[in-house]
Amino acid sequence: MPKYAGRVPFLVLLFLFDWLILKSIGGLLKKYRSSVKRFFSVLWWFPLAVLLLFLLGTAVFPLQSMGKFWRIYLPGIALMAYLAKVIMLIPLLPVFLLQIKAFVTGLFFRKKSETSGKSFLFFRRMGLFIGGLAFAGLLIGSTIWVYKFKVHSVSLQIEELPDALEGLKIVQLSDLHLGSWMSAAPLQRAIDKVNALNPDIVMFTGDLVNYSSAEVKGFGHILAQVKAPLGVYAILGNHDYGDYTSWKTPQEKEENMNELIDFYKSIGWKLLRNSTEVISIDSARLLIAGVENWSATARFKRYGDMAKTMEGVAYCDFNILLSHDPTHWDAEVLENYRGFDLTLSGHTHGMQLGIEALGMKWSPARYMYKHWAGLTIQGNRDGRDNYLYVNRGLGHIAYPGRVGILPEITLITLSKAN
Numbered sequence: 001m002p003k004y005a006g007r008v009p010f011l012v013l014l015f016l017f018d019w020l021i022l023k024s025i026g027g028l029l030k031k032y033r034s035s036v037k038r039f040f041s042v043l044w045w046f047p048l049a050v051l052l053l054f055l056l057g058t059a060v061f062p063l064q065s066m067g068k069f070w071r072i073y074l075p076g077i078a079l080m081a082y083l084a085k086v087i088m089l090i091p092l093l094p095v096f097l098l099q100i101k102a103f104v105t106g107l108f109f110r111k112k113s114e115t116s117g118k119s120f121l122f123f124r125r126m127g128l129f130i131g132g133l134a135f136a137g138l139l140i141g142s143t144i145w146v147y148k149f150k151v152h153s154v155s156l157q158i159e160e161l162p163d164a165l166e167g168l169k170i171v172q173l174s175d176l177h178l179g180s181w182m183s184a185a186p187l188q189r190a191i192d193k194v195n196a197l198n199p200d201i202v203m204f205t206g207d208l209v210n211y212s213s214a215e216v217k218g219f220g221h222i223l224a225q226v227k228a229p230l231g232v233y234a235i236l237g238n239h240d241y242g243d244y245t246s247w248k249t250p251q252e253k254e255e256n257m258n259e260l261i262d263f264y265k266s267i268g269w270k271l272l273r274n275s276t277e278v279i280s281i282d283s284a285r286l287l288i289a290g291v292e293n294w295s296a297t298a299r300f301k302r303y304g305d306m307a308k309t310m311e312g313v314a315y316c317d318f319n320i321l322l323s324h325d326p327t328h329w330d331a332e333v334l335e336n337y338r339g340f341d342l343t344l345s346g347h348t349h350g351m352q353l354g355i356e357a358l359g360m361k362w363s364p365a366r367y368m369y370k371h372w373a374g375l376t377i378q379g380n381r382d383g384r385d386n387y388l389y390v391n392r393g394l395g396h397i398a399y400p401g402r403v404g405i406l407p408e409i410t411l412i413t414l415s416k417a418n
Contacts, residue, residue, distance in 0.1 A: 011055070014048055014082070021085060024095045025124045047081035050074050068182055073142075076400035080138040083399070088131030095123045141352075142401030147186040149193055149394070150406040154375055156387060157417040158341065162284035162317045165414050170320075171199035171228070172410040174346025175207040175237065175393030179215035180400060188222050190394060190409065197411050201230035201279075204269065205346040206237025206293065206324035210397055211245040213259040224267040230279055232269045235290040237324040237347060238300045239397075274309045278316060285316035289340070296327035304328070306337060315339035318414070326371045329388045334378060342387045342412070348372045349393040350405035363405060373405070 022044055029037050054075050158165075171194055181187060194202065209215040226232050240260060247253040264271040272290020279286040294304030304323070319340045321333060326345040333343055350373045354363025365372035369390075376388040392408040 008055070011048065011052060014051070017085070018045065018048055020096075021088065021092065021127075024092050025127060027121075028124050028128065047078035050078045054078075072180055072182065072400050076142065076398070079399050080135060080142065080401075083138060084131045084135035087134040088127045091123050091126040091130055095127075137403055138399070138401060140401075141403035142399070145403060145406060146396060146401040147189070148402075148406050149190050149409055151193065151197070151409045151411055152374070152392075153411045153413070154389065155413050155415060156342065158318070158414055159384060159417045161414060161416045164282035164284035165286065165318055166416060168281075168286075168414040169198065169200045170412040170414070171197055171202045172205060172344050172389065172391050172412065173202065173394055174205040174324075174344075174391035174408075175349060175395055175397075176204075177207055177210050177239065177393075177395035177397045178219050179210035179212075180396050181219070184218055184222055187219060190407070191222055191225050193409055195225065195227055197409075199228045199411070201288075202226055202228045202232040203288075203320070203322055203344050204232065204234040205322050205344050205391060206235050207239045207346065207393075207395075208234075208237070208260070208263075210239055212242055213256050213263060216260070216263045220263065220267050223269070226267075226269075230281070230286075233277065233288055233290065233322065234264060234269045234271050235322045235324060236271070236273065236292050236303070238293045238295070241293070241301070241303065243301060272322060274305045276309060276313050284318070287313070287316040287319040288322070289313070289320070290322040291328070293324050294328045294332070295325040296331035297325075300325065306332060310337065318342075320344065326369060326388060326390045329376075330370060334386060338386060340386065341384065342389065344389055344391070345371075346391045346393055348390060349396070352393075352396055352399055352402045352405055354404045356404060 022041075029040060032040075054070075057070075173194065176187075178187075240257075242253050242256045247256070261271060270277065272288070274290070274292050276287060276289045279288065289309050291306055291309050292303035293300065294302050294306070319342070321337070321340040321343045323329065323333065323343055323345055325347045329343050329345065333340060348365045348369050350363045351365040351368075354365070355361070356373075361374075363372060371388055371390050373390050373392050376390075378386045378388070389410060389412065391410050392405055394407045394409065396402060396407070
């Protein structure tokens with residue numbers, strides 16, 4: 001049984017959550033016919049039933065054997081429903097407080113509360129309206145915005161940049177999560193956008209798949225189209241190791257990893273596993289280091305080894321580190337490996353949900369990650385800046401969509417500081 005099958009107690013909590021909210025808004029349905037009430041009840045409990053059936057199904061059928069719709073969109077729809085219900089809670093909080101007051105009044109003072117009925121009506125209606133609006137937005141995010149690829153262009157002004165590296169164009173991709181794509185057509189559009197940027201070099205910062213290497217089937221011919229004269233370089237992310245599914249034997253898990261490595265070879269991407277590559281560009285030298293997944297948070301396994309990566313390696317004219325998890329930058333890179341001018345990360349997806357408009361930049365990801373999207377600059381004690389760029393990811397996982405945080409292709413251009 002997959003590891004997430006141990007979340008049965010969580011389903012019990014979801015049941016209580018559903019029941020409490022339904023109890024709070026149930027008064028709105030009193031004037032409707034019983035058939036309408038039954039229909040509403042079916043809709044209300046459908047997400048929990050879907051999660052329960054999905055849980056039972058994965059106990060019988062391996063996750064990878066399920067059709068993509070059942071594997072991606074059924075739990076995705078349930079997640080959308082629960083996100084909407086959480087948002088629905090905001091205007092319903094006064095209802096809960098009034099209900100508690102009514103209970104205490106009746107219990108200790110034997111008085112009948114007058115805070116029922118009309119006093120709840122506004123909050124109940126507002127809760128239903130906001131919840132419905134949130135669900136509609138999430139639905140649009142899963143059908144339209146999920147494949148609305150956005151190019152983020154960044155110019156780095158580098159002191160003492162060699163002339164040979166002036167105007168160097170680096171394209172970063174991250175978090176493809178191929179197991180979540182319903183078809184290859186949207187990916188083709190994304191790769192066409194990448195090639196239209198005419199990058200000198202392309203970097204992929206991990207999470208090619210969700211659970212296993214089987215998910216790459218049908219996508220190889222598209223990813224092989226990525227072209228850059230200096231090559232395409234990649235690293236592994238936390239999802240690439242097969243840690244989120246169950247394997248019959250350790251050998252089976254190892255075979256899964258070997259298949260993923262072979263896939264990278266077949267598409268012509270250079271996979272860096274605690275290793276480096278030095279590229280000569282005229283008289284300049286560019287160092288690319290790729291570390292395996294390294295996280296400062298305990299819930300992610302740590303495979304990266306910077307000491308091994310940099311053993312016997314000298315810094316060059318410009319130095320790039322590929323590290324999937326941005327927590328690595330603060331926890332180790334800035335402390336011991338300041339020679340890296342630019343660190344490229346992904347992992348956060350910007351939670352696939354947030355606001356980036358009218359000068360605002362917010363996402364729930366900010367409460368989990370100090371650096372969750374975009375560029376961060378840290379002054380170096382040697383007078384040279386260290387840069388971290390966190391890509392918002394091209395794919396998606398769990399919630400099959402994006403709201404406010406669009407799938408990203410990053411274009412970074414190097415130039416000399418004035």
